Amino acid sequence: MTKNILTRYPEKRSIQKIVSDNYINSTSCKDFLKSNGILVFGNGKEDLALLTSEFFFSRKDYLYFKELMLKKDTKTKSSSINFSKDKIEKVKETLFQKKDEILDINSNMKITNLNMENNEQISFTVDYIETKAGKIDLLDEYAKSIPVNIVSTPDGNLAFDFSYVHSSEANKTIKAITFLSGVDNKFNLSIVSLSNLKFNQKIELFDRFFTYNHTSFLFEDYNFNIEEIKSLKIKKNPEISKEDNDELVETHELKGINSAILNGENLRENQFVQSVLKSNYYFSMAKIRFKSNNTDSYGNFIYFDLIIEFKTSKESFEVTIEESGIYELNPDHKNTEVRKALNPNLKKSLLDNYKKIIFEIYTDILNNSNITNITDITK
Incomplete structure (x- = not known):
């Protein structure tokens, strides 16, 4: 069993990041602050993150923060983003142009391991650096890779298909794909949505x-x-x-x-x-x-x-x-x-x-x- 260790006092920006980036959900954060006599009124996650970072807490409190961050969800989830079949050449061209290029400087996100043998077997990996609970500091950085495959859909179109465990992995993958598609949505991306x-x-x-x-x-x-x-x-x-x-x-x-x-x-x-x-x-x-x-x-x-x-x-x-x-x-x-x-x-x-x-x-x-x-x- 991994010990919950914290030997360095966390930086203000670390506290702000774990709240703003959903390493700890807003409800858990507000409950924690309330237990310390701090009542929060407001809706914004960024405001809550900034407010939380302004306080000095005990080592016990920071270990509790870290415990919340370390709660693991080991269930593998599967999702996909759909696009029109007639956009496949545009997708291939963009993937080839953008491979190994940094798409997001904050997480060092890029497309790697591009494989385009034919239209039925296209795959790539979304690589990025994730910040999460560390062994020494409150936050550490870890390299993450999410494989993505282009698959056929029942209506004859195509989809970017990927699996993940944590919602942050899905969010990064979606971010990479939407970045490739651009603000004009040149891939004609869509999702199954109620x-x-x-x-x-x-x-x-x-x-x-x-x-x-x-x-x-x-x-x-x-x-x-x-x-x-x-x-x-x-x-x-x-x-x-x-x-x-x-x-x-x-x-x-x-x-x-x-x-x-x-x-x-x-x-x-x-x-x-x-x-x-x-x-x-x-x-x-x-x-x-x-x-x-x-x-x-x-x-x-x-x-x-x-x-x-x-x-x-x-x-x-x-x-x-x-x-x-x-x-x-x-x-x-x-x-x-x-x-x-x-x-x-x-x-x-x-x-x-x-x-x-x-x-x-x-x-x-x-x-x-x-x-x-x-x-x-x-x-």
Whole structure:
């Protein structure tokens, strides 16, 4: 276990950076300041960062800061940024021109390991320097590399596809790609975004995924089907007027709630969930338990929990496998969940497949609605 060590008193700019760059989220920071008798009123993250850096704290306090920074998220997430197929030559030309050039002086970001054998096999790496919790100082610098592949999408176009663990890695990758595309968005970049859909269509997207024929896909001799919807995140529909919204949600004791996680059995058919949707809330995240229809060589079924999430703070879409394992059959013929990591190749195939299914459903909804105001990721 790594010891939480801090031998040098942190610099003011280090304190400011860990708050402004989201190494510690604003809520945790405000809670910490409150515990020290400091009440903060204001909305700006930059203001909060500057204010926090003005105080002198004890070594114990700084170690607490560092502990918050060291909390690890080991779940691999997968995301993509779409672009038009007719832009591929422009993409290749720009990648070739910009490779090994510093794109962002603050993080020493650049494109390396460019491979353009053909249009079906284009890949590169986004390299940058990340600042994070150090072993001696509060902050240290580390070299990071995020592989990016250009892949086909179900509608015949292309996408920059990448995987990551921490949101900072996704943010840097998106920043590099949008920089290459330029302020005029010459690649015609876009993302799968709920903001492009009407209220009922946001619910439709999830419902169509829940009822999709997932068993039609075979992964390393396994096929999987949905066993249970474990949790749903709901968000308030911003399109409805405040007067109507308050009147509707008051009945369900959700007044004032903009976002909430719902858990329980038979979740999608749950009467409360049904009533919440009628009160102008929609889904923005689903955690879904998948189970294999066939067993491994030991007679055990495989399971995993897939998370599909649309984020709005920095608009993005991601799929994650949060937990996986096997159902082990006990002598009393009851299944016991035993956590076990999926084979990395199987995990990647699953994530790629579910991303494609969401994209397929999303594109079909857009096409049938004649919606043209697609989210421009460079904005």
